[in-house]
Amino acid sequence: MRREELVDLNAFLTVAEEQSFTRAAAKLGTSQSSLSHTIRRLETRLGVRLLTRTTRSVAPTEAGERLLGTLRPALDSIGSELTSLSDLRDKPAGTIRITTSEHATTSVLWPALEAFLPHYPDIHVELSVNSSFTDIVTERFDAGVRLGEAIAKDMIAVRIGPALRMIVVGAPSYFAKYPIPQTPHDLADHQCLNFRLPTSGALYAWEMAKDGRELRVRVDGPLVFNNISMVMRAALAGFGLGFxxxxxxxxxxxDGSLIAVLGDWCPTFPGYHLYYPSRRQPSAAFALLVDALRYRG
Known part of the structure; x- marks a missing residue:
């Protein structure tokens, strides 16, 4: 394969993943017109249309999807080999991209990175903080951080944090007006603070359990948030119960500004895990970071 053919294939992959010539051109450091010419040249050489262009988006055709299925693992393999060359350096180096949630970042990742990074100045870490589930292979992340129960079976998962627990809380000012609930069924008579899931857009059903009995409780109340910090603020202000x-x-x-209730219905569950594809060939930098994050409690 000639060098320019590899360049053209990388350009196609970038446009397909970004779904935009503008964003892809910025990522590749080229002009939009030059990138369009490159894609047309590739399509002419192959004799098939690879991308469907509209005024708002770009999407791969059937032929484009087939080519993507071949390109992604091949270029990932090349990328892994290039990264592994850093093992030959005196110091581990490279950029590690991780997708994670806000809570995982503040509670687990940042404390570990704060201690780790000063010892390895040539290792750079990029954190993409969001609450939605991300395909780390398609989005070209090195790893992701999610709760252990939410990780696909074909991934390697490394535990990086302790077990976690969701609890029901309310302010003293709230309980001055409402009785303390004794069972999850009592929540139907309470003002509860709802959380809208960023992945599905549905309202989160409070997951509770006791003595092997599991409940998913649909609650109602005056406020809905898509941010847990706001749920906490509203609970502190006495607007309702938060989970x-x-x-x-x-x-x-x-300090007593919040009171926990229904504690016997709030069990612990598996905490955060770092996960990455089983076929990934870890670089020295990645292996060091995984070891630094590994939970030893």
């Missing part, structure tokens, strides 16, 4: 991570409200529970 939040216990470690996020540790200080408020200690």
């Amino acid at each position: 939040v991570m216990e470690d996020q409200v540790k200080a408020q529970l200690s």
Whole structure:
């Protein structure tokens, strides 16, 4: 394969993944017109249309999807080999891209990175913080961080944090007006703070369990958020009951500004795990980071 053919294929892959000539051109450091010429040249050489262009988006054709299925693993393999060359250097180096959630970042990732990175100045880490599930292979991340129960079976998963627990909390001002619930069924008579899931757009059903009995409780109340920090603020202000991570409200529970209820219905569950494809060939930098993140509690 000639060098320019590899360049053309990389250009096609970038446009397909970005679904935009503008974003792809910026990522590749070229002009939009030059990139369009490159794609037309590739399509002419192959004799098939690879991309469908509209005024708003770009999407691969059937032929384009077939080519993507071949290109992604091939270029990923090349990328892994290039990254592994850093093993030959005196110091581990490279950029590691991780997709993660806000809570995982603040509670697990950042404390570990704060201690790790000063010892390895040639290792760079990019964190993409969002609450939606991301295909780390398609989006070309080196790894992702999610709860252990949410990781696909074909991934290698490394535990990086302790077990977690969701709890029901309310402010003293709220309980001055409403009785303390004794069972999850009592929540139907309470003002509850709803959370809208960023992945599906549905309202989160509170997951509770006791003595092997599991419940998914649909709650109702005056406010809906897509941000847990706002759920906590509204609970502190007495607007209703919130269902939040216990470690996020540790200080408020200690000083009495929030009160936990239904504790016997709030069990622990597997905490955060770092996950990555089983076929990935870890570089020295990646292996060091995984070891630094590994939970040893």
